[in-house]
Amino acid sequence: MTLRLASAGESHGPALVAILTGLPAGLVLERDAIDADLKRRQEGYGRSPRQQIEQDRVEVLAGLRHGRTLGTPLALVVRNRDHENWTWGMSPWPPEGEPKGKGAKPVTLPRPGHADLAGVQKFGHEDVRNALERASARHTAVHVAAGAVAKALLGTIGIEVRSATVDEAALRAAIDEARKDRDTVGGIVEVRATGVPPGLGSYAAKEDRLDARLAAAVMGIQAVKGVEIGDGFALAALRGSQAHDEIEVDGRRETNRAGGIEAGMSNGEEIVVRAAMKPLPTLMRPLRSVDLATGEAATALVERSDVAAVEALAVVAEAAVAWELAVAAQEKFGGDAIGDFVAAHRAYCERI
Ligand code: EPS
Secondary structure: OOOEEEEEOOOOOOEEEEEEEOOOEOOEOOHHHHHHHHHHHHHOOOOOOHHHHOOOOOEEEEOEEOOEEOOOOEEEEEEOHHHHHOOOOOOOOOOOOOOOOOOOOOOOOOOOOOOHHHHHHHHOOOOOHHHHHHHOHHHHHHHHHHHHHHHHHHHOOOOEEEEEEOOHHHHHHHHHHHHHOOOOOOEEEEEEEEOOOOOOOOOOOHHHOHHHHHHHHHHOOOOEEEEEEOOHHHHHHOOHHHHOOOEOOOOOEOOOOOOOEEOOEEOOOOEEEEEEEOOOOOOOOOOEEEOOOOOOEEEOOOOOOOOOOHHHHHHHHHHHHHHHHHHHHHHHHOOOEHHHHHHHHHHHHHHO
16 A cells, blocks of 8 residues: 655644545554654744644544554544634634634735745735745644654654754854844755665656655655755766765765765665755745735735744754655555564565
């Protein structure tokens, strides 16, 4: 069975939800491990006061019994505590009574760099909020919960995924400066996966390629504008003799410029994925825009936001990479029961 993930949820709606299908039965999940990743996502330097309102915790509605997966769809929920301030504005049903609380007034000032303008044009919305709510990075919370489930699956075959921001000290200094200037910053994060056997993904078709799948998954995260695998863009400036990782007699490599992937397949080395995040588009000193209600020149929407979410991106990208590796591992080793999955991995490793 293919591992699949569907999610739903608006930033200030009642909750974020994810349904994971195709997980083998008998996988042990630990609530604390999932909640620890949710907490890591919230902790980054430069986050908005929203993170003091939220205390993300996973709830499981289906697919788990006594801490073990049932092999049936796993339903995860992360509630938005802030929703209580938006009960009128984000009511799923026509709200009762006079408009009150946050989100009651329509947003008509699209922010350059956010989903606002193209979102209302595409879907025919009049209130920009109808576009920005789902486009918000808030829903990455439930993807991090799904990533923690993926890490549990990968852990059964010795694969570990972790992440970090690139140049943390410089990033924090840049965040402090930007906050003073009422501006925002982006940054670069790196995800590494160890213990990945050779042969996840395939060169057989472009959609099978592991690098293409990882790049799509990471590029699919809000505000990501660039993804590279291994030495990525820097390889373009090298000669072939300098760029490739020579093969030792045991099949291992001394260098890893390929970032653990050759021809769309893992090659047994550490997988290294980097992502570049643009500066966040909600600015306290807003850029030029148009008021969609009047057609007049205006400045963009100003609302509570983060100065940076780069440290959060590291955790979110880690979850995205973990999920894609879990999909590729499940595709390769299969099995309805976790023991089948582990045994298939062991037999494969013995063969190669
Ligand atoms: C976001 C805007 C901010 C961020 C949010 C993403 O939300 P708010 O307007 O409620 O302060 O804090 O991220 C989260 C809430 C989160 O949990 O990551 C946006 O416009 O993308």
